[in-house]
Amino acid sequence: MSDVRRELRVELGERSYPILIGTGLLGHYDLTPWVMGDRVMVVTNETVAPLYRDRLDACFPGKQVDHVVLPDGEAYKDQETLTRVYDALLEKRHTRRTTVVALGGGVIGDMAGFAAACYQRGVPFIQVPTTLLSQVDSSVGGKTGINHPLGKNMIGAFHQPEAVLIDTDTLTTLPEREVPAGLAEVIKYGLIREPEFLAWLEEHVEALLSLSPDALAEAIYRSCACKAGVVAVDEREGGLRAILNLGHTFGHAIETHTGYGSWLHGEAVGLGMLMAADLSCRMGLINEIERERVRRLLQRAHLPARPPSDMTPDDFLRRMAVDKKNVDGRMRLVIMRQLGEAFVTDEVEPENLRATLTHFCESA
Numbered sequence: 001m002s003d004v005r006r007e008l009r010v011e012l013g014e015r016s017y018p019i020l021i022g023t024g025l026l027g028h029y030d031l032t033p034w035v036m037g038d039r040v041m042v043v044t045n046e047t048v049a050p051l052y053r054d055r056l057d058a059c060f061p062g063k064q065v066d067h068v069v070l071p072d073g074e075a076y077k078d079q080e081t082l083t084r085v086y087d088a089l090l091e092k093r094h095t096r097r098t099t100v101v102a103l104g105g106g107v108i109g110d111m112a113g114f115a116a117a118c119y120q121r122g123v124p125f126i127q128v129p130t131t132l133l134s135q136v137d138s139s140v141g142g143k144t145g146i147n148h149p150l151g152k153n154m155i156g157a158f159h160q161p162e163a164v165l166i167d168t169d170t171l172t173t174l175p176e177r178e179v180p181a182g183l184a185e186v187i188k189y190g191l192i193r194e195p196e197f198l199a200w201l202e203e204h205v206e207a208l209l210s211l212s213p214d215a216l217a218e219a220i221y222r223s224c225a226c227k228a229g230v231v232a233v234d235e236r237e238g239g240l241r242a243i244l245n246l247g248h249t250f251g252h253a254i255e256t257h258t259g260y261g262s263w264l265h266g267e268a269v270g271l272g273m274l275m276a277a278d279l280s281c282r283m284g285l286i287n288e289i290e291r292e293r294v295r296r297l298l299q300r301a302h303l304p305a306r307p308p309s310d311m312t313p314d315d316f317l318r319r320m321a322v323d324k325k326n327v328d329g330r331m332r333l334v335i336m337r338q339l340g341e342a343f344v345t346d347e348v349e350p351e352n353l354r355a356t357l358t359h360f361c362e363s364a
C-alpha cells in the first residue's frame with residue numbers, strides 16, 4: 001500500500017518543493033509530475049540498486065529511465081566518481097530536459113545533486129533518500145557537492161531538488177551502524193532549535209534505535225520541518241543556516257583526518273556535538289548538568305565519545321582551519337547558549353578550544 005502520511009514544503013519562492021513522507025511509496029508513487037521532460041537518469045550505488053532500483057523505476061510511468069550505479073562509500077564522494085555520472089549522461093545523450101534522480105544515502109544525494117547542478121549548466125533533480133541521515137537532513141536544503149582530500153564538501157553548489165520522496169520502509173534494510181549515525185543529525189535539531197523535540201528524543205531514543213515505525217515517522221517529520229524552516233529563512237548560509245553545522249567543524253576534521261573511510265559522517269557529528277557542548281560549558285554558556293544531558297543522550301544513541309586514538313589537538317586545529325564557515329582567517333564555531341538554542345561565533349577563546357580538544361584527545 002502506497003501512503004503519503006505527511007507532507008511538508010520547503011518555501012523558497014519559485015524554488016519551493018514538497019517533502020513527501022510515507023510508507024510503500026517506492027514502486028507506487030507517481031513522480032512524473034516533477035519530471036520536466038521524457039527522460040530520467042537515476043544515480044544510485046551498488047548496494048542500493050539491487051534493493052530499490054526496480055521499485056523506483058515504477059515511479060516514472062511513461063518515462064525513459066537510465067541508471068548509473070556508483071561504487072559505495074564516502075571515499076567515493078570524489079571528482080573521479082562524479083565524472084562517471086557525467087560520462088553516463090553524455091554517453092546516453094541526455095539533454096537539458098533530463099531529470100536526475102538520487103536514490104540512496106547522503107553520499108549519492110550530494111553527488112547526484114552536484115552533477116545535476118553542473119550538467120549542461122543545471123538540470124532538475126529529485127531526492128529519494130534511503131538512509132535515516134539522508135531522510136532527516138541531506139535530501140533537504142540543496143547543499144550538494146563532493147569531498148577533497150584536504151577538506152570535506154569543499155567542492156559543491158547550492159541546487160534545490162524538485163521534490164523529496166521519503167519512503168520510510170527503506171530503513172528496514174539499513175545496516176545497524178547507520179541508524180545511530182542518522183540519529184546524530186536528528187538530535188542536532190533538538191540541540192540547535194527545538195528544546196521540546198530534544199525532550200521527546202530523550203523519551204524515544206530506544207524506540208528509534210529499534211526502528212519503531214511511529215517513532216521514526218515522527219522524528220523524520222519533525223527533523224525535516226526544522227531543517228525546512230531554517231533553509232527557508234537562509235537558503236545560502238548567510239547567517240542562521242550555519243546552526244545546522246553544530247558539531248560539524250569537529251566532525252569534518254575527524255572525517256578528513258581518517259580519509260573518509262572509518263568514521264561515518266553521523267558518528268563524527270555526534271562526537272562533534274559533544275565537543276561543542278563541552279566547549280559551550282567551558283565558556284560558561286551551558287552548565288555541567290546540561291553538558292551531561294547531551295553526553296547521556298548521545299551515549300544512549302550509541303554514538304562515539306572519543307576521537308580516533310591517533311588524533312591530536314593540533315590535528316583538529318589544522319583541519320578546522322580550513323572550515324568553510326571561517327572568515328578572514330578567524331575560526332567560526334557553532335556552540336550552544338542553552339540546550340535548544342545554538343549560534344555561530346568567532347569569539348571562542350583559544351584556551352577554551354584547546355582545553356576541549358585536549359580533554360577529548362586525552363580520553364582516546
Ligand SMILES: NC(=O)c1ccc[n+]([C@@H]2O[C@H](COP(=O)([O-])OP(=O)(O)OC[C@H]3O[C@@H](n4cnc5c(N)ncnc54)[C@H](O)[C@@H]3O)[C@@H](O)[C@H]2O)c1
Nearest residue numbers: 047072105106107130131133134137138143170173174265
Ligand atoms: N547535503 C546536506 O545537507 C548533507 C547533510 C548531511 C550529510 N550530508 C552528507 O551525507 C553523507 C552521509 O550520508 P549517509 O549517512 O546517508 O551515508 P551513505 O550515503 O554513505 O549511506 C550509508 C550506507 O548505507 C547504504 N544504504 C543506503 N540506503 C540503504 C538502505 N535503504 N538499505 C541498505 N543500505 C543502504 C549505503 O550504500 C551506504 O553503504 C556524507 O557525505 C555527508 O557529508 C549532506
Ligand SMILES: O=C(O)C(=O)C[C@@H](O)[C@H](O)[C@H](O)COP(=O)(O)O
Nearest residue numbers: 137141143152153241244245248324
Ligand atoms: O544543510 C546544512 O546547511 C548543513 O550544514 C547540514 C549538515 O548536516 C551537512 O553535513 C552539510 O553537508 C554540511 O555542510 P558544509 O557546508 O559544512 O560542508
Ligand SMILES: [Zn+2]
Nearest residue numbers: 185248265269
Ligand atoms: Zn551533517
